Amino acid sequence: MRSISIVLLMLIVSTFAVDKNNFKTCEQSSFCRRCRKVQPGSSPYEIIPNTLNTYANHITADIRNNENQHVFVLKLEALKGNMFHFEIDEKSPLKPRYRVTDALQKEPTYESIKVSSTSSEITIISGRNKAVVFLSPFKIEFFQDETLVTSVNSRGLMNFEHLRKKPEPPAGEQEGAEGDESKIDPPEDDPGAWEENFKGHHDSKPNGPSAVALDFTFHQANILFGIPEHADSFALKSTNGGDPYRLYNLDVFEYELQSTMALYGSVPIIYGHGAGATTGIFWQNAAETWVDIAGISAEQNVMSSIVNFVAGSRQSDPPSAHFMSESGIIDTFVLLGSNPNEAFHQYTDLTGNGKLPQMFAIAYHQCRWNYNDEQDVAQVVAKFDEHDIPMDTMWLDIEYTEGKKYFTWDHTKFPHPVEMMKNLSDVGRHLTIIIDPHIKRDSSYFFHNDCTDKGYYIKNKDGKDYEGWCWPGAASYPDFFNPEIRKYYADQYLLDNFKESTIETGIWNDMNEPSVFNGPEITMLKDNLHYGGWEHRDVHNLYGQMQLVGTYDGLVRRSGGSLRPFILTRAHFAGTQRYAGVWTGDNAAEWSHLEMSIPMCLSLSVSGISFCGADVGGFFGNPDGELFYRWNQAGAFQPFFRGHAHIDTKRREPWLFPEDVKLVVRDAIRKRYSYLAFWYTMFYEHERSGLPIMRPMLSQYPLDKNAYALDDQYMLSDKLLVRPVMQKGASKVDVYFPSKNGEKQGDIWYDIDDYRKIERVGVESVSVNSYKIPVYQRGGTIIPKKERIRRSAVLMQDDPFTLIVAVDENNTAKGTLYIDDEKTFEYRQGKYLYLDFEFKDGVLSSRYIDETAKFSTKTWLERVVIVGLNKTPTSATLRTSDNKSTQLEIIDVKKTSFVIRKPGVSMMDNTWSITLNY
Known part of the structure; x- marks a missing residue:
């Protein structure tokens, strides 16, 4: 029986299911509505004449906002492999602004440039590519072989809110109390610029307004795609009249389909593709980000079937994307690909390729929340053999622990965990267990005591250990951005510390958005403080990835550098592919969720994360036999293949269905195993090339406009075309x-x-x-x-x-x-x-x-x-x-x-x- 505290917590979380009111809209996010109010066509930003500096592989120049005379610095450089990179930051900020340092796999390789300038523009040539910087208003146009492919700020939507001191309130008035933000007179005409409230949560915003925004136009594109994670079509839709796509890692139970709402991960890479070119924009920013899409016709907004899409039809304006982030700097990579695969390779050349997993990791996984005890695990394993169904990995969710304390076992239910793992390995199988980032605040728990004594927890705005609520009840969260804390966490995986483990045990990092049940939008307060004095708002989308860095380090050292770690994560960002696979989170046992698994995994795949799958059968609810076997058939042809279910669902091991259903599921899983050599080869080639394993049709057929928006079929490498059956009957x-x-x-x-x-x-x-x-x-x-x-x-x-x-x-x-x-x-x-x-x-x-x-x-x-x-x-x-x-x-x-x-x-x-x- 679950404890009362867990029952209460589940009731709390259940109230968030598909309730959009618990998550912000753009209009409720002060920085988003400010950036969105910038009118196109007249930008106040211009290059200050005579500030150009030229170097071997980059230029710098000063930019001035003519509305307030604040000055910024542009740095534009050419990179090897047909790429450009540019940064815009304040020239003399009140304090440094956050720069993402953990997404790239290494420092890029720079290319030499040739520079010429006139009174109105600066031209930078690198090989076959060219960037033209226009001085007033500021704009950059990128050319490949003299063809204009992408422009920056051509719509004039750039916005850079410089850091400033908070204005004093008028004499006799108190500073805006909660619920009375109108008392503050911010530089912008927005009541949330200096502090903000949402559903009873207060964000103090000690640094005030700090948003950055910029628009990108894709002149040769018929389709835009990327910026996962969203439960939406592969082809991005126009956001005119609706909310922008949101990138903000959140724990969203039973997420809504066909929605721009944020989900568990945020990868800020977008592509524009047309018959002439494929261009990528990597917006390297870990803060909350919204992306408006424009220039997409009404026909292109109906993407799910072949007959409804004519990619050649376009409104007068080419497609564009407007990125808006709450903080940080403008830090952007421009990928000039001749075709989709070249652009995909360019992105993974920056952020890294997925690493070759062990063979067992790409076979079939059996999971639910939760297998009850050792006997339950043994019986399930024996049943797979009895019914001649292959299976490589058993999974244990949070109930295996002692009172939700990670790196411990409930010895009543699991008295012999190492023996249990040995019994699995003796028959060629593995165990994967969950380790979440929330740490139970319990004075009898070594991990909590160490984090408290050594100051390892994330702090609130007052410098005290931050406390939230998650599965254990009261919990705090390690600050994985601190290398010392990350090493301490990684050390816990070593067998000298986690003695009831083995070098082959897989790890599942869940709830790492981070999920905070009583926090704003079920996550952490933005004014919490991290290592280096950075606010959580600056690094939010990177938090889960920093846990992965520690997990990966711990697992590598656990085996003495011998074994490739297997890690699955829910939260993700640019570069996550270097450490873990990803699944699409808490889906439901509905045909529509089976359909959505394909565009979601395709969007992740083109964003570097090839090791992707969905909970087969749906996490919530109870699939009937037909949905169950159709989902297994689909899952057998996706990179990560795992059956998983919620604790309140009916048991759904294949043999619990009628015999005819079980036999179809058995056939699907066995078919997966017959192709494992092919899968293994694809994963190896992904590590070598960075190209996706699961690919949209346009990757193989970049000239066929009828294939651009297809997201109910796909390619595996360039060899198999897969079209799952995803409609009932x-x-x-x-x-x-x-x-x-x-x-x-x-x-x-x-x-x-x-x-x-x-x-x-x-x-x-x-x-x-x-x-x-x-x-x-x-x-x-x-x-x-x-x-x-x-x-x-x-x-x-x-x-x-x-x-x-x-x-x-x-x-x-x-x-x-x-x-x-x-x-x-x-x-x-x-x-x-x-x-x-x-x-x-x-x-x-x-x-x-x-x-x-x-x-x-x-x-x-x-x-x-x-x-x-x-x-x-x-x-x-x-x-x-x-x-x-x-x-x-x-x-x-x-x-x-x-x-x-x-x-x-x-x-x-x-x-x-x-x-x-x-």
């Missing part, structure tokens, strides 16, 4: 097969289930039964599989491979395979195999991509399936690297495909070939 679904050149030429596609060939461009209505979701392999690709399905991925490590060769119109195909030990960092020391497969002129060949890399593996080639050839060969000849040849048997399977049986060649053979004989 569906017997058919529409699949769009794109054009390669924007006209009638398309790729060849093969249904992965029966190898049916599709040679068309446009929509095809595909029949589906309970087992079927449309998934197609693109002609010209080779995909590795393992078709001996075992109870866990760990136990499949030495199993043989199957290659699926799908030829294009030229009877050619290419693919890759990555192999290592599936768990350690030794691959970074060259202990791996990275293979390139090519089918050309009737010969399938293999070679090492990285010839210096070496890895010993027992794996071998069991089958080759070739689909799409016009005639079937009679036999095949294998030739190995030692020049030995072997005749191989061929089986004609379905006329559309044939199988080469048991080539038997080792995957360590660096140059083998199979020649078809006719």
Whole structure:
């Protein structure tokens, strides 16, 4: 039975479910409404003549606001890889303004520039790119190959509220008391400029108004996308007449769909794409941010189906985005990509690529709030084996702890946690446990005592330990921005400290927005204080990521630097991909939430966070059998695949549904396992290139305007097209097969289930039964599989491979395979195999991509399936690297495909070939 305090807390939180009144609108946010009131067309900002300074790779110049004569400094620099970066900050601020330092993976590499100037403009040339700075009014235009792609402040919406002293109230009047802000006479005509109230919470704003805002126009774009996290379409909609998209990490129970409301994470990267170019704007700011979208036509605001979108239609003005942040500086990267994939690579080159996870982490995970005790865990594990359903990881939510105290166990329910973990590892499985940032204020709890004694907690505005409410009741929050505190927290994961753990235990960082049940908007007060004297308002969206930095450090050191950590997080920011995977939070068991999982994960993927998934089946509510198996089928083709449910839902392990439902779910999970070699290769290639694993259709088909806004189907790498079934009772679904050149030429596609060939461009209505979701392999690709399905991925490590060769119109195909030990960092020391497969002129060949890399593996080639050839060969000849040849048997399977049986060649053979004989 849950404690009374937890019941009360759940009642408190439940009142926030889908109640928009508990979260601010732009009009209720003083800085947002001030920035939004700036009128376009006439900007008071101008470059001060004769202040230009030129350096090898950057320029500086002073900017003046002619309304108040305040002066700022512009720094504009060219970066390697077709990027620019510019900053605008006060020239002589009353105190330093916050600069984000934890999003980039490293200092960028700068490029040399050529500068020329006239009385009206400054031109900066870097390679094929050019930036033109206009002096009055201030504006920057960015060109690629002499084509204008993006402009800054062309709408004149720039706003930079310089720091100032608070004006004295008129004689005889008190300073504005709560609820009476009109008594203050702020520089701006806004009652919330110097202090602000929301639903009984007071924000003292000791530094006064400090907002920054700027508009960006995408001159070649037909579509804008990015700025996750929102439960909305992949293509961003016009916010004219509604609220801007909000970036402010918040704990939103049962979030509303088709909404610009803030959710758990904030990644301030936006892209504009058109047939001529793809441009990205990375607005590096961790404060609360709102983004207005303009120049999107009414047709483009209806995005969910193919027939409703014509990307070529546009209003007279090109699409634009207006970023508005509460504090910080203007710190912006401009990514000048020729196409989407180049822009995606540029962004991850700045913020880092997702790291290769252990193999178990990309297999199936079983979770709920909560598994009751050790016996419950053991029974669930045994049931997966009994029903022949693979599963790699069991998860425990907050109830495993002693009274919600992290790094402890409830020894009544879990008397032998290490033995329990060993029992899992003995059958090739893992355990993941939750560690949240709220720390129970309990004098018998070592972590709380240490944080209190050493001053490790975040402080309130008066310098005292901040206290809020979360699952443990009264709680405080470590200041992870302090390196000493972050190391202390990381040290707790070491086995010398957390003795009832293992080096393989996964960690789940939840509630790290941070969630504060009795705080404003269910989060922390903005005038709380962090390390360095920074207010929480300056760093809010980074808090969860700083916890991840500590978690990751602790897990790496826990294994002596040997094992790759597995971490899942809810809160996220730019750069989170370097440490953890992300899930889409507290969704519901509704068909609409299943549909929304795709655009949400696509938006995260193009923002660097490829390791994404949604709670399969929905966190809240009870899915019926059809929704449950359709969600498992969809989840099997998303990067992170986990079933999860709320504590008050019915148990929903697959065998608790009717037999026909269980068998479909079993089939979906087993299909995931058959493709794990392909998934693993994609994750490795993501670490190398930064390109998303789960990709919007426009990434592969940048010229097909009908594919731009599609968010009910997607690509996995450049090889599989996935279109889940997401409508109740569906017997058919529409699949769009794109054009390669924007006209009638398309790729060849093969249904992965029966190898049916599709040679068309446009929509095809595909029949589906309970087992079927449309998934197609693109002609010209080779995909590795393992078709001996075992109870866990760990136990499949030495199993043989199957290659699926799908030829294009030229009877050619290419693919890759990555192999290592599936768990350690030794691959970074060259202990791996990275293979390139090519089918050309009737010969399938293999070679090492990285010839210096070496890895010993027992794996071998069991089958080759070739689909799409016009005639079937009679036999095949294998030739190995030692020049030995072997005749191989061929089986004609379905006329559309044939199988080469048991080539038997080792995957360590660096140059083998199979020649078809006719």
